[in-house]
Amino acid sequence: MIVATSRSASTPLALVELPPRPLGPLDVRVKTRSIGVNPVDWKMREGGPLRLAHRFVGPGGPLVVGVDFSGEIVERGASVRDLAVGQAVVGGTDFSRKQRGSYATEVVVRADQCAPLPSAVTFEQAACLPVPGATAHRALVELGRLQERSGARVLVLGASGGVGLVCLQLARAKGADAWGVCSARNVALVERMGARALDYTAGDPLLEASRAGPFDVIVNAVGTATYAGARARALLSPSGVHVLVAVRPHDYPAMTLSSRTTAVLGRPCRANLAPLVALMAKGELEVLVERVFPLAEAEAAHALSRAGKVVGKLLLEPPG
Ligand SMILES: NC(=O)c1ccc[n+]([C@@H]2O[C@H](COP(=O)([O-])OP(=O)(O)OC[C@H]3O[C@@H](n4cnc5c(N)ncnc54)[C@H](OP(=O)(O)O)[C@@H]3O)[C@@H](O)[C@H]2O)c1
CATH class of the missing domain: 3.40.50.720 (NAD(P)-binding Rossmann-like Domain)
Incomplete structure (x- = not known):
């Protein structure tokens, strides 16, 4: 899998190849199609209590930031019954469950961290939602x-x-x-x-x-x-x-x-995402995408988000 990571807050994010994560019985592997950028993504790189928490309870290895993603399930754990391979989903990663962030070509999360996407909702629209x-x-x-x-x-x-x-x-x-x-x-x-x-x-x-x-x-x-x-x-x-x-x-x-x-601490899960996806599908919840960057240009997206003037959302497009 390809992820965007950096050695320190002052080193720009760059794409590197990492071995895929193992899949637990309650997990799904999702090939990401669109990734949402949130201020917490660059705040996490800069240090503070969240970064400290990540160091103690996170997955270890290089810091892969990002929470929000949409994509397709490519593999499911042995106990997952309610989501199928090929299913389009939206969700959020959770480092306190030892999961890597979403700035990646694939994520491994628990099935209950994902909500199914109806065909009326695009991957880009959905990736604006989680956090x-x-x-x-x-x-x-x-x-x-x-x-x-x-x-x-x-x-x-x-x-x-x-x-x-x-x-x-x-x-x-x-x-x-x-x-x-x-x-x-x-x-x-x-x-x-x-x-x-x-x-x-x-x-x-x-x-x-x-x-x-x-x-x-x-x-x-x-x-x-x-x-x-x-x-x-x-x-x-x-x-x-x-x-x-x-x-x-x-x-x-x-x-x-x-x-x-x-x-408030916004932790995306199926229970809070599903009602919002339903509103989106009915045309009652609109999202605004200010700009889409290739994942390789995540650093530029962080600079724009850090300036505090984004109207709506910034998205990243994974390679491939
Ligand atoms: N606790 C949590 O779980 C959680 C979850 C999400 C976000 N957050 C935090 O909440 C904050 C907002 O997140 P976000 O994703 O909504 O940020 P964002 O999208 O980057 O917010 C930027 C928007 O804020 C507006 N703005 C800037 N100064 C303003 C002011 N003085 N009064 C009113 N609007 C102003 C800007 O427009 P103008 O400049 O035109 O006004 C811009 O549209 C961030 O600090 C983020 O880290 C926390």
């Missing part, structure tokens, strides 16, 4: 319980990014009213996703939001250095929840002291 979709699902459905609230109001800070765009559309699908904070260039896009746009380049978006609230769920996909936690919490309804997607150590006291501030 942003799992994160949006966790924030709005599992933590925000939108399905139990009628006429809910949702505020998304960072509405035009990978996570934000899925949040807006999932909120709409759950019957909620959504507001999205974005820059002037993305106002029309946010409105196309069924939300009301709050342009942060035209004034104080949280002041504007205070006129639309209170909110049942506030998803902060930018960070509390930009949108202070206390100001966001002041916009919550009595049962509202403030979900931090981009967490920093500074947030730990608020998360410990307030049950209304919580962090």
Whole structure:
């Protein structure tokens, strides 16, 4: 198998050949067709707690980053009954299960980390989903319980990014009213996703939001250095929840002291991907691909993602 890896954060990613991974009884081997880029992929290379965790519990060998993939099953473990060879799937890798990342021509993951793809959904569309979709699902459905609230109001800070765009559309699908904070260039896009746009380049978006609230769920996909936690919490309804997607150590006291501030960890699995794939197949969930790079140019994709201006998603195309 071919993977993109580098010896250190300052060494560019390059393609190398590695021996294939063995297959466990619950695993499937997937030939990747499209690979989604997330900020966590380059953050992992730079060090920090995730890299440390990877060092202790990860698969060992060269660091292969990446989580999101779509592709075709080429082999299945002896106990896998619910997915067949040849089946198109979307999923995410998990280093805590000793799996290599998705910047590769093939991945080995547990079958329950993959959701089947209907023919109405392309490999490229699907590869945009795993981390942003799992994160949006966790924030709005599992933590925000939108399905139990009628006429809910949702505020998304960072509405035009990978996570934000899925949040807006999932909120709409759950019957909620959504507001999205974005820059002037993305106002029309946010409105196309069924939300009301709050342009942060035209004034104080949280002041504007205070006129639309209170909110049942506030998803902060930018960070509390930009949108202070206390100001966001002041916009919550009595049962509202403030979900931090981009967490920093500074947030730990608020998360410990307030049950209304919580962090999300988006871990793709069949249970959270299947409902999103179904929405996509019905045309109720749209993804936006800003650019597709060959896997050999993953370094250029990381540079673009690191600049923080991507609207929608970046994808990598594996060789072959
Ligand atoms: N906890 C988890 O499991 C999890 C999962 C996914 C992502 N994350 C983290 O969440 C963050 C967002 O991820 P992502 O994939 O959505 O990132 P992304 O796609 O790279 O987000 C870029 C978008 O953010 C917008 N943006 C930049 N500054 C903004 C501001 N001040 N206000 C509103 N929007 C702003 C940009 O548009 P403009 O510049 O035009 O505004 C751009 O469209 C990252 O830090 C990522 O590491 C965490």
